[in-house]
Amino acid sequence: MEIKTVSCKREGFEIEELYKMWKDGKIIFNTEYQRSEVWLKPKKQKLIDSILRKYDINKIFFRITKDQIYECLDGQQRLRSIFNFMDGNFPTSNKYTPEIGEILFTDLPEKFKWAIRSYRIDAVAILWADDEVTSDIFLRLQEGVPLNSAERLNAMRGEARNLIAKELSQINFLKICGIKEHRFSHRHLCAQMLLLEVHKVSETQFIDCKYRNLQLMYEKYKNRQVPNRAVSDLKKALNYLEKSLGEKYSRFINKKGDIIAIYLLTSYLLKHYSMLNHEKEYKKFIIDFLKNVRNINTKNTKETQSNKYYYTYKMESRTSADSAASMKKRFEILIKKFLEFCPTIKKKDNQRIFDEYQQLVIYERADGICQNCNKKIILDDSEFDHIISHSKGGHTTIENGQLLCIKCNRRKSNK
Incomplete structure (x- = not known):
């Protein structure tokens, strides 16, 4: 031996x-x-x-x-x-x-x-x-x-590490955002984003972006290529952020937890919604949202109650921001707030069903009251219908959505 x-x-x-x-x-x-x-x-x-x-x-x-x-x-x-x-x-x-x-x-x-x-x-x-x-x-x-996680990952070798070090971490958005390249911080962010894309985290499943899972990804793609779909989606999301925010406002994103959460939102929207020509709206939403979060006084009870979503986002960012639970919570808040901010945004496909995030916004907008019989209903007993029917050209947007109880929706559609 x-x-x-x-x-x-x-x-x-x-x-x-x-x-x-x-x-x-x-x-x-x-x-x-x-x-x-x-x-x-x-x-x-x-x-x-x-x-x-x-x-x-x-x-x-x-x-x-x-x-x-x-x-x-x-x-x-x-x-x-x-x-x-x-x-x-x-x-x-x-x-x-x-x-x-x-x-x-x-x-x-x-x-x-x-x-x-x-x-x-x-x-x-x-x-x-x-x-x-x-x-x-x-x-x-x-x-x-x-050594921090980024340094340990950087010392590994293989296809994933080289892709991140030589290509993904060189994407311009990372160079102009508010996160300084210190001790391979940009490479670490790219590794987390790539892990999320590889695991197709754009629906309801999330994964911890901690060192162990990143290490496993590096080992898995040591001698084989990372899926092209994941790489392409990552690049599209970062390039869209650069196009929307520009150099001036990209610097406004200066916390790692915010970059990951906003990246998740961007990636999801690009996959499921028609984001073309919505860059200005998206910039305004991102900047306004982060300002609202930063202005929250977590010690003021009245303020935290009136701004519960911003408060929750801020608190989730402070503790284990790279855990699956924290990312899911912050993503859900971001998608809800964005759909409220931009209710006319259209889905890419022709499906007639409102997704879970649209449903939540429509439900809260109606205060849980059926918009036909005015009865209070719980979310699980709610149905969501087009104001202008899909068959007549109505789009599956929040603006064209209404909350109905099961009975009223069945009567409306003669089911």
Whole structure:
């Protein structure tokens, strides 16, 4: 029995040698393995102080490619900070190194320049590992350092991961929305959207968009293509959002939970309703809805009662927003409010039956009262009929819908 191993070598490099290798293009930084935000100046200055004081710093990990290029897997921020300092991009710190104050590298006394150039950094170089092995090594290097779900997913390999990283996360709406691309947040959003499309979540079934289900999707589509239908529907929804909201109002969506909920609404509407030429209405609805949600004071009892739907949406967004139950609740609120806002919107097909979301809006609009005999009826005993009959060209829209009790509807249609 054999255990698969990787070949690696342990080396020590003086900073001057590493700097020259970088200048010569022999060291490259792969952003796929940069897990945190770019260091701010104080953190960089503290690292330079550690080097000047001859403190030990953690080893660097490289992968050596077949072209003999050193690809940095772990330690990118440390190397970038050192190289930037030597390029004169920031000075030392009076706070961390008060003995010399704020001085650029070129202005340092020679003995301190030499202290930096000759400082030795330990490194491990992995020889010609493929992407999957490299990702596994990267994840193990981060053990003990909390990785978020997006970073763990990004370190996986396969068709789904590549589709999301190289194509879906590059869709322009994500670049102009209010969610910053930080620690692969756009890729994580795309993974959640793709999971919803793969599972055809556009009716009444919902699925948790948590790490485990996303991981299972990545594994399922590791060596085979993601269904074209799911990819196409995802692109259509995001492109429609960009067309409707534009760059200015896309920025207004700045919470991940809102993007997923609004994405679900958009995807559903594009599948079932004629949304062509409704972009302006849709923009107004989205902006007004989010403003109403944000203006809710959850501590004001009277306000929460009069705006129960906005209150419920806001509270559901605060707790487990990527759970199936929370997404379903928020989607139902969004579709209800949109159909109230745009009652003339037409369904794509010629079916005569009002869907469950239209029925709920019609029922609440009538206060649960039969519009023929004026009797109060419960939702389960309600029937929904066209004011102008379907056979005479009446559309299946909320505007053309009415609430009737079973008896009145049977009498009307002579059933």
